[in-house]
Amino acid sequence: MSDVDTLSATFAALADPTRRALLARLRQGEATVTQLAEPFAMSLPAVSRHLKVLERAGLVNKGRDAQWRPCRLDAAPLREVDEWVKGYRAFFEERYDRLAAQLAERRAEHTEEA
Amino acid sequence: MSDVDTLSATFAALADPTRRALLARLRQGEATVTQLAEPFAMSLPAVSRHLKVLERAGLVNKGRDAQWRPCRLDAAPLREVDEWVKGYRAFFEERYDRLAAQLAERRAEHTEEA
DNA sequence: GCTGCACTTAACACACTGGGCAATTAACAG
DNA sequence: CTGTTAATTGCCCAGTGTGTTAAGTGCAGC
Incomplete structure (x- = not known):
């Protein structure tokens, strides 16, 4: 996953239902990692990693609000x-x-x- | 890759430049596996497997003409x-x-x- | 039936993914 | 300073993906 073209990275990021669900959630506006993780039967670190994949694909931007990392959709x-x-x-x-x-x-x- | 939803399978199949190139080639019409493999610096079995991925994603149909397997795009x-x-x-x-x-x-x- | 061509499958190596828990960092609240 | 909350990172494990070469399958043609 080092120097993959943008399109490949994007498709790879989208090839996971959890990540698509995260994007769908972010359509409704900003959300913190914990908020995003809440609906999933999955540990927080797992969701955090999914978000990192989306971030590296440029689909999500993370901000900084104290100890929170509000995530925004970047389509x-x-x-x-x-x-x-x-x-x-x-x-x-x-x-x-x-x-x-x-x-x-x-x-x-x-x-x-x- | 066993029981993945259609969308995930499709995205996963598209997340590879070789496979996207194969699809692009198939837009121009049917082609055999060897014909499809020709432009790539990659062994024939490798291309054959890429085609299998596309086939399992429903993006490619393979026919049978003697020892040839003419591949068609299914978009x-x-x-x-x-x-x-x-x-x-x-x-x-x-x-x-x-x-x-x-x-x-x-x-x-x-x-x-x- | 042997030989050759088209293609697939087998066996192997290696890297990446995605999940878990535990530990760590960072920032706030007392 | 201490404790709590938010989030990330490290480590482990199992499964999958992608490439190689070598062997196997199926069909055609002499």
Whole structure:
């Protein structure tokens, strides 16, 4: 996890239901680590580590208020995810299904030519 | 990786640049395992396993043509990703930045009430 | 049936993940 | 100074991921 590209780090961070739940919670506003951990059947250190993963992925910012570390959502990396998915929208959107099929077929022909 | 939810499996599959490159290649149409492996500085078995990960995530379908396994893109799982990201769009889209801030603040007030 | 090609599986190494508890740091409250 | 609360870090363990090479499987063609 040392020098992974942003997109990989973001996807990896999102590939865990606990972390996605943390993000969902943070949509409702700031929360401390203990507050965030409360709903989970999991130790505080475990949640703290999940938050660190999210933080390193740039999805969460931690502030400092005395002994509390109020966490805020930073959805910026999700913009990149959105852009990436956009490149595949033609392949999963209903209204684009036929277009996608045509694209794939036409490009397959080009491939065979080469 | 046994009984992971679809979204987690999809995100995990996407959290690897090699696999994303494989998907990008498959946008241009069917390809065999060897064809797919060709651009990578990586053994064939390694690529084969990457494809298996994509297959188990439902992102790739493998056919059977004699000794070849033509792989096709199946972007259906990405629809779910798109839906998920949509839930955060208000937090990263320029035009929604102010709205998101308001939402977060208003919900933070509600939280404090409780 | 042997040989070759496409691909998968096996066996192994190694790093990372995610969970637990215990100990530690940091900051407030008396 | 002492004790409490918030949060992190260290250590251990089990499981998983990713790469290698070598062996196995399945199909085609002479």
